[in-house]
Amino acid sequence: MGRGDLTSREWSLLRAHLPPAGGRGGRWSDHRMVVNGMLFRVRTGVPWRDLPERYGSWKTVCERHRRWSADGAWDRILQAVQADTDLAGRVDWSMAGVDSTSCRAHQHAAGARKARPRVPRKGTTPRHHRPDEGLGRSGGGLTCKIHLAGEGGCRPLASLVTPGQWGDAPQMTEVLGRIRVPRLLGGRPRTRPGRVSGDKAYSSRRNRRYLRRRQIKHTIPEPKNQRANRRRKGSAGGRPSGFDQEHYRRRNEVERTVNRLKNFRAVATRYEKRAYVFHGTVTAATVRLWLRP
Structure with a gap:
């Protein structure tokens, strides 16, 4: 190793949730060796061709990561690992924090063809495929943004990749809508934390209505301009939103979650041309975080 x-413990938790080790044309290579190769590349950010020889053919590792990113296998693996952790009672549902982080795109991430990318099966579109490839251009060059919701244990519950210039507030509902942790003992999947916290960037009437409709408490500070505008309207501006300073002190949990995720160099810097492959890289890093004790 x-x-x-x-580790042997982490592999025992993961192996039951992997796709069958077989396919058209013969059996796949050993799952553990190839999965370790994928995680090595996510952690170090090296080019696929520079993978150590102990992981076998770099092309096998790269192609399997692309396939699992395209057909949503990484997402299914993440949900299964989250379900096991939830069954053990190690998921903090009392509060979920939402936040975003910008990732600089490497020059190798540019230049993707505009045509629909190659996919594992004819006539299908990869999951999380984006026509804009999740890349935005600013004064600093090409960037993308990762929006995520993290639980109290500093592990991401769901994530979303967008171009770097996109705002945070419009993406909150989509990120929270992606939280889906199955219940292994039966019942509907868990999709709602007890409370959601966010910074001033997430303060909007649309987001607050969404949280009230789903019966989720929120701790989101109101910016000065929104507070002044509400007061200017008088009774038509509505009542001030509730804000609990004690709960907001847990805001650092989602910031620590972002820090742990960006310790993976292939996440901190985007090298993939395709958005769905980069989403698979982010999800693979998330799975690695959930496997740790």
């Missing part, structure tokens, strides 16, 4: 590879 090399540095950073899956």
